[in-house]
Amino acid sequence: MTAGRGGRLAGAVGSWWAALRIARREARRARGRTALVLAMITLPVLALTFTAVSWDMSKLTRAERTERRLGVADAELLWVARGPIAQDAWGEGWMSGEPTVEAGQVTAEQVAALLPAGSRVVPLRRWVSFDARVGDRVERDVPGRAVDLADPLGRGLARFHSGRAPAGPDEIAVSPAALRRLDVRPGGTLTSGDGSRSWRVVGVVEYPDDLGPVVTLHPATAVPAGAEPHPTWLVDLPGTVDEALFRRLNDHGVLVHARAPAPPSEVDVVGPDAFGPVDVEGMSVSVLVGGLGLLEVVLLVGPAFAVGVRRRRRDLALVAVAGGDDAHLRRIVLADGVVLGALGAATGLALGVAAAFAARPLVEQHLYGVRFGGYRCWPEALVAIAAVAVLAGVLAALAPAWA
Incomplete structure (x- = not known):
């Protein structure tokens, strides 16, 4: 058989x-x-x-997303509460066991005081929008970011096509798509929607996570009404983000996104990526x-x-x-x-x-x-x-x- x-x-x-x-x-x-x-x-x-x-x-892989978000920084911090918090591994979700008190406005000195000696912080606002005048029309809700691209921590987030970084509140850098949408050229002038102020275009820069029309403002620029209320902070540390630093920052209400995952907390915090x-x-x-x-x-x-x-x-x-x-x-x-x-x-x-x-x-x-x-x-x-x-x-x- x-x-x-x-x-x-x-x-x-x-x-x-x-x-x-x-x-x-x-x-x-x-x-x-x-x-x-x-x-x-x-x-x-x-x-x-x-x-x-x-x-x-x-x-993007986790490493690619982290590299794109941090650039050359060691971590990104967001002060979310005036009390202890628990966060997920990558700083994308958090919770507090007590009634939450918002952190409010914080300064670079306050953030640096929680970090090891020799650390440096740079403020970053990823979502800033404002109106701009283009000829006889007004472009509504032009997306922008506020970061010092002259600083190595800020420059690591973007790629320059030409020109230089804004050096003051009266200068801006724009993406190639923004050049077309706003009808400006390097060396030209961009006026706000209400005509109250203007900026000189000094550079052409793109962000890998947004190839659309993005304008980069200097951090010293007055925050437009459409900006996020509180900045995040890019951090340059003398060492790495260890477990002790994670605990100390979380105890003060600071959310941490670093290159390595946060140590497990007593409370399970589910981030957006947990569901796939x-x-x-x-x-x-x-x-x-x-x-x-x-x-x-x-x-x-x-x-x-x-x-x-x-x-x-x-x-x-x-x-x-x-x-x-x-x-x-x-x-x-x-x-x-x-x-x-x-x-x-x-x-x-x-x-x-x-x-x-x-x-x-x-x-x-x-x-x-x-x-x-x-x-x-x-x-x-x-x-x-x-x-x-x-x-x-x-x-x-x-x-x-x-x-």
Whole structure:
């Protein structure tokens, strides 16, 4: 019994191997039909691969997010309460066991007093908005940030295209998108919406987490009405943020975001990342696009396989005369789908990855509005896309095979 099963298995493997060799030879001989089928399989694979690779590069790792948030700083502090707090590992959530009293306005000297000797702090407001006059119209809610880009701690957050950092409250730096939206040039002047004050544009700078129209103000500038009420503080320490410093800052109501996670607290604090970044809408769209691509391949490639079978009737008849049965003939036709599906998958994956890497600057600027992380692929998604492409080739050849 076992020997019989082994013989049948060996026979099936040998039959499939011969069918794949015949399909490969036929693909080389019928180059026109092969090119048509490959194009119809490759295009959906290329599009799905381009989307998957771009999406994977856009999702920053924890280290990349921390690097983008801190720049060259050792930590970012936010004084949230006048009493002890408990925070999550990365300073993205906090709670207090007592009635919370807001910290209110704090100074750099007060923050530095909680840090080791030799530490340095720089204020940062990430959300500042104001109105600006552009010709005869007023641009509402222009996004901005207030940070000293001349300081190494502040400069580490941005990348300069040209010019220099604002040196006082009457100077600003703008992003390339802000140059277009506000219709200004380096050396020009930007006026507030009510015309009460103006700033000279001294630099062009971009933030990797926002490629939109962003204006950078000097910290000495009067805080606009649309700014966040309290700044955060970028910190340069003589050492690292150890457990003792975490405890001391939390005991004074200071939320800490450092390069290393905070030590566990007695109270479990759940941050936003605890639930995972599940993009249900994006996943649904991907599944829909993948399903439509599979359906398109099956519907368009099926007739091409049917034409190929009709043109190969003589070859298939010779196989039948040589002792091949219906199963052997079906395997030969299905092997066409396997071979062309695999070739289309390999070609589409290679072109899709190359296109995603090459078009990355355009996708960052015009689709996502942020700079991506490192150059990387999404292996699981690419394997799934390749499997779907091969499956589509087999399904397209299924009807001609049974006919």
